[in-house]
Amino acid sequence: MTNTLLILPGDGIGPEVMAEVRKIIDWFGAKRGITFEVSEDLVGGAAYDKHGTPLTDATMAKAQEVDAVLLGAVGGPKYDKLDFSVKPERGLLRLRKEMDLYANLRPAQCFDALADFSSLKRDVVAGLDIMIVRELTSGVYFGEPRGIIKEGNERVGINTQRYTESEIARVARSAFELAKRRGNKVCSMEKANVMESGVLWRDVVQEIHDAEYPEVELSHMYADAGAMQLTRAPKQFDVIVTDNLFGDLLSDLAAMLTGSLGMLPSASLGAPMANGRPKALYEPVHGSAPDIAGQGKANPIACILSFAMALRYSFDQGDEAARLEAAVEKVLADGLRTADLMGPEGGKPVSTQGMGDAIVAALDAG
Amino acid sequence: MTNTLLILPGDGIGPEVMAEVRKIIDWFGAKRGITFEVSEDLVGGAAYDKHGTPLTDATMAKAQEVDAVLLGAVGGPKYDKLDFSVKPERGLLRLRKEMDLYANLRPAQCFDALADFSSLKRDVVAGLDIMIVRELTSGVYFGEPRGIIKEGNERVGINTQRYTESEIARVARSAFELAKRRGNKVCSMEKANVMESGVLWRDVVQEIHDAEYPEVELSHMYADAGAMQLTRAPKQFDVIVTDNLFGDLLSDLAAMLTGSLGMLPSASLGAPMANGRPKALYEPVHGSAPDIAGQGKANPIACILSFAMALRYSFDQGDEAARLEAAVEKVLADGLRTADLMGPEGGKPVSTQGMGDAIVAALDAG
Ligand SMILES: CC(C)[C@H](C(=O)O)[C@@H](O)C(=O)O
Numbered sequence: 023m024t025n026t027l028l029i030l031p032g033d034g035i036g037p038e039v040m041a042e043v044r045k046i047i048d049w050f051g052a053k054r055g056i057t058f059e060v061s062e063d064l065v066g067g068a069a070y071d072k073h074g075t076p077l078t079d080a081t082m083a084k085a086q087e088v089d090a091v092l093l094g095a096v097g098g099p100k101y102d103k104l105d106f107s108v109k110p111e112r113g114l115l116r117l118r119k120e121m122d123l124y125a126n127l128r129p130a131q132c133f134d135a136l137a138d139f140s141s142l143k144r145d146v147v148a149g150l151d152i153m154i155v156r157e158l159t160s161g162v163y164f165g166e167p168r169g170i171i172k173e174g175n176e177r178v179g180i181n182t183q184r185y186t187e188s189e190i191a192r193v194a195r196s197a198f199e200l201a202k203r204r205g206n207k208v209c210s211m212e213k214a215n216v217m218e219s220g221v222l223w224r225d226v227v228q229e230i231h232d233a234e235y236p237e238v239e240l241s242h243m244y245a246d247a248g249a250m251q252l253t254r255a256p257k258q259f260d261v262i263v264t265d266n267l268f269g270d271l272l273s274d275l276a277a278m279l280t281g282s283l284g285m286l287p288s289a290s291l292g293a294p295m296a297n298g299r300p301k302a303l304y305e306p307v308h309g310s311a312p313d314i315a316g317q318g319k320a321n322p323i324a325c326i327l328s329f330a331m332a333l334r335y336s337f338d339q340g341d342e343a344a345r346l347e348a349a350v351e352k353v354l355a356d357g358l359r360t361a362d363l364m365g366p367e368g369g370k371p372v373s374t375q376g377m378g379d380a381i382v383a384a385l386d387a388g
Numbered sequence: 389m390t391n392t393l394l395i396l397p398g399d400g401i402g403p404e405v406m407a408e409v410r411k412i413i414d415w416f417g418a419k420r421g422i423t424f425e426v427s428e429d430l431v432g433g434a435a436y437d438k439h440g441t442p443l444t445d446a447t448m449a450k451a452q453e454v455d456a457v458l459l460g461a462v463g464g465p466k467y468d469k470l471d472f473s474v475k476p477e478r479g480l481l482r483l484r485k486e487m488d489l490y491a492n493l494r495p496a497q498c499f500d501a502l503a504d505f506s507s508l509k510r511d512v513v514a515g516l517d518i519m520i521v522r523e524l525t526s527g528v529y530f531g532e533p534r535g536i537i538k539e540g541n542e543r544v545g546i547n548t549q550r551y552t553e554s555e556i557a558r559v560a561r562s563a564f565e566l567a568k569r570r571g572n573k574v575c576s577m578e579k580a581n582v583m584e585s586g587v588l589w590r591d592v593v594q595e596i597h598d599a600e601y602p603e604v605e606l607s608h609m610y611a612d613a614g615a616m617q618l619t620r621a622p623k624q625f626d627v628i629v630t631d632n633l634f635g636d637l638l639s640d641l642a643a644m645l646t647g648s649l650g651m652l653p654s655a656s657l658g659a660p661m662a663n664g665r666p667k668a669l670y671e672p673v674h675g676s677a678p679d680i681a682g683q684g685k686a687n688p689i690a691c692i693l694s695f696a697m698a699l700r701y702s703f704d705q706g707d708e709a710a711r712l713e714a715a716v717e718k719v720l721a722d723g724l725r726t727a728d729l730m731g732p733e734g735g736k737p738v739s740t741q742g743m744g745d746a747i748v749a750a751l752d753a754g
Pocket residue numbers: 097111114115270581582612
């Protein structure tokens with residue numbers, strides 16, 4: 023079976039971190055005989071600049087065909103004044119929606135070498151390893167009606183939170199499946215005390231649990247309490263499953279706890295394709311960081327670890343993914359630090375390129 | 389002018405913390421000549437148990453007439469299985485909506501004596517003093533259509549996020565007014581990159597700023613980035629203004645940063661009444677904590693400081709509010725600690741009642 027990859031570097035630091043991922047991909051081809059058919063295209067502001075749209079139909083079609091899409095980042099102040107319908111983010115949202123990538127896996131892991139880098143106390147976050155499963159194709163991100171309408175003399179802004187039973191059920195299954203291979207615990211978060219969509223969410227998650235995963239420990243928490251508990255004692259969690267909007271905030275919060283935002287990858291998975299592989303898009307959790315773009319300051323690790331997730335979830339190469347993750351741990355243990363990782367305890371400063379090269383060297387050595 | 393107060397202790401620890409507030413109210417009457425006409429009534433599960441509804445029309449009418457409502461807390465596992473329409477929370481939400489309390493002021497302040505108690509590093513939170521202004525009468529909490537409907541074989545959960553221009557404008561004004569008396573900085577948070585209601589929110593806040601408060605420093609942040617920045621470096625903020633749902637999560641997150649959840653009050657303010665005083669409800673940020681209810685373990689300070697906010701915002705007694713706040717600081721500096729405040733550094737353990745008595749004694753001494 024050939025392995026096909028579509029690379030969409032996007033905006034800001036996207037292209038420069040993706041250049042480092044290319045080195046890793048090449049290494050796996052040359053040294054491990056795992057080869058990829060790679061194509062590259064534009065998304066976000068970069069696509070808008072060239073085509074007047076943040077994602078062309080041709081790129082969308084290509085994304086539907088490949089085994090995995092690897093995305094850098096989208097957005098930037100340059101595009102702030104654009105109409106809502108052509109903002110860079112719409113390109114990413116279209117990919118998520120049309121590929122039907124309903125399960126967004128966001129590990130929040132605290133790397134031991136970086137534990138002191140968190141704004142939280144070391145003992146609160148050291149060893150942290152939680153997985154947030156965020157629903158990614160529905161909810162208020164996509165619900166209709168939406169827009170800004172005129173009512174009398176006033177503008178009114180409207181969005182619709184909408185979840186069907188089957189949308190909730192499928193992402194709940196993803197969470198339970200993951201939990202079985204981890205700590206066997208799922209905490210589901212919503213606002214069932216205030217929102218009917220939250221009531222349905224809670225009910226369906228409970229039903230799927232009782233019928234299909236009774237052996238997994240399930241709890242429910244209101245999302246505001248969830249934000250509190252993530253801040254107070256994040257290690258109480260194993261897998262968290264939540265909707266698109268709550269997942270957006272809570273996964274960013276969880277990412278920040280680790281102190282290693284530049285380190286965190288994500289996978290967005292859909293249903294299996296004809297070849298058995300799931301529709302998949304991989305991207306770092308961090309944004310496009312326009313303020314440091316093009317300066318060799320960006321940390322490529324989140325994007326490299328996103329490729330590791332691709333190895334694991336799209337190409338069934340769990341051992342090779344672990345090999346890559348070990349190489350990353352090695353360079354960190356060796357004290358190599360991009361600017362974002364440079365804490366009071368110091369370290370050996372490296373550029374974006376330096377970090378990529380060091381990881382390739384660690385792969386060679388390992 | 390008489391001062392009228394409606395006390396709604398509610399559920400869980402509500403009644404016992406409110407009993408301590410009563411001591412404070414009595415002290416102000418006896419020692420400072422500031423007297424209150426106090427009535428008391430039921431809300432939440434307590435009201436449901438007696439009347440089959442979490443808020444009777446009679447209580448609602450009384451709340452509309454008084455100068456200020458003081459609420460303890462609502463909710464508890466006993467009521468989890470109740471129908472959505474009679475859940476304890478609906479009582480509180482009805483008060484907010486019918487009194488039109490659009491500006492929810494949630495100070496997140498880190499008390500010096502308790503800075504080590506946060507899960508965040510001391511230097512990240514020591515001296516923290518931010519004010520979150522949360523819109524409280526609209527958004528997804530109240531938008532129509534809402535409910536769980538049947539579509540084909542499936543249940544579908546629906547809620548509507550909806551904001552009018554004037555709803556955004558009035559809460560923005562509250563935030564700018566507060567900022568002028570504080571650090572002169574407002575950060576507005578939404579998801580304008582994903583939600584049209586967020587686009588309108590951002591535009592209206594900017595318009596009010598430019599037309600009426602050009603001297604206040606205004607910035608905008610996506611709510612997910614806001615959750616990150618609150619965790620990473622909360623002291624960058626002065627006043628944060630945001631919608632009902634984001635405000636729910638972000639204010640709880642901010643509260644937890646301080647490590648002093650049992651210490652944090654809130655004020656919910658509406659338009660001025662005939663006597664010039666705003667419609668107002670004051671309540672602690674913490675919940676009903678059913679697990680420790682009735683054991684004398686609860687910390688009454690959040691509720692007592694909510695009464696201090698009432699002195700300041702409803703009764704124009706800023707100096708007396710400061711007097712009460714100083715008494716609270718005094719007992720903390722003396723090392724008095726309810727169970728929730730008992731950190732590794734120890735302290736003198738006191739009960740709910742002991743804390744209330746100590747604050748009265750500090751008022752006497754001060
Ligand atoms: C860029 C933006 C549209 C996106 C989102 O809100 O989902 C981002 O914040 C994320 O979490 O991936």
